[in-house]
Amino acid sequence: MGAKNFLISKLQKNYGYILGGLGMVLFFLLTTLSQGYGKDTDNKAVTTWLLIGYTVVIDPGHGGADPGTVGFRGTLEKNISLTVAKRLTYFFQQAGAHVLLTRKSDQDLSDPGLFDFYTVRSQDLSRRVNLVNKYKAQFLLSIHLNHFPDPVEYGAQVFYQTGSGDGKKLAEAIQKELNNYLIDSGRQALAGDFYLCRETKAPAVIIELGFLSNPEEERKLNDPMYQMKAAWAIYAGVVKYLNLLS
Numbered sequence: 001m002g003a004k005n006f007l008i009s010k011l012q013k014n015y016g017y018i019l020g021g022l023g024m025v026l027f028f029l030l031t032t033l034s035q036g037y038g039k040d041t042d043n044k045a046v047t048t049w050l051l052i053g054y055t056v057v058i059d060p061g062h063g064g065a066d067p068g069t070v071g072f073r074g075t076l077e078k079n080i081s082l083t084v085a086k087r088l089t090y091f092f093q094q095a096g097a098h099v100l101l102t103r104k105s106d107q108d109l110s111d112p113g114l115f116d117f118y119t120v121r122s123q124d125l126s127r128r129v130n131l132v133n134k135y136k137a138q139f140l141l142s143i144h145l146n147h148f149p150d151p152v153e154y155g156a157q158v159f160y161q162t163g164s165g166d167g168k169k170l171a172e173a174i175q176k177e178l179n180n181y182l183i184d185s186g187r188q189a190l191a192g193d194f195y196l197c198r199e200t201k202a203p204a205v206i207i208e209l210g211f212l213s214n215p216e217e218e219r220k221l222n223d224p225m226y227q228m229k230a231a232w233a234i235y236a237g238v239v240k241y242l243n244l245l246s
């Protein structure tokens with residue numbers, strides 16, 4: 001056996017140990033997770049599939065040529081909205097929901113090659129709405145980030161369509177959890193007139209996660225852990241709105 005072959009053989013043996021070790025770690029993790037951390041494993045099983053049978057449309061705002069608002073340090077709304085939407089998708093899928101994302105990458109929903117801003121915008125928005133109505137989704141969650149000329153403004157803000165009782169309840173439930181998990185600005189859900197919320201048959205909310213015009217909040221909104229908390233807060237708000245925990 002040459003030095004080279006000896007080395008390969010030694011490496012193969014070591015790989016065997018490494019793989020065996022990894023397998024044991026994986027086995028330990030799976031058995032621990034499947035048993036749950038507490039004694040109340042029945043409840044854990046129920047909450048795992050809490051949203052089975054539900055269809056939700058998650059809408060990361062903007063995309064493609066439309067960056068949305070731009071932060072103090074240059075953060076683009078379209079990128080953070082997509083990242084949080086993907087994390088939110090994960091939570092919903094873990095709960096058994098059928099999730100439709102209006103976009104999965106940096107693009108809008110209009111036909112390529114269009115240049116007229118108003119045509120692009122109306123085609124993009126109407127296709128986001130159509131997705132909700134076509135698949136009879138139970139609700140639409142549109143993810144955005146806010147901007148205001150005065151940089152002191154901060155905090156998440158949820159909007160719903162004026163006159164929509166379910167939209168109001170959904171918005172209030174999500175607003176409450178966002179205030180719990182993110183910076184608590186004490187903001188309350190607000191009504192308004194929004195094409196996206198008005199034209200969808202299901203309750204729809206526009207969720208502004210925070211102000212990119214506030215330098216400190218912009219920094220937080222770029223933090224993966226803060227993004228995870230934002231997604232979790234939205235998910236928790238929906239679960240409470242549906243009254244599935246009582």
Ligand SMILES: [Zn+2]
Pocket residue numbers: 061062068069077143144145
């Ligand atoms: Zn926006």
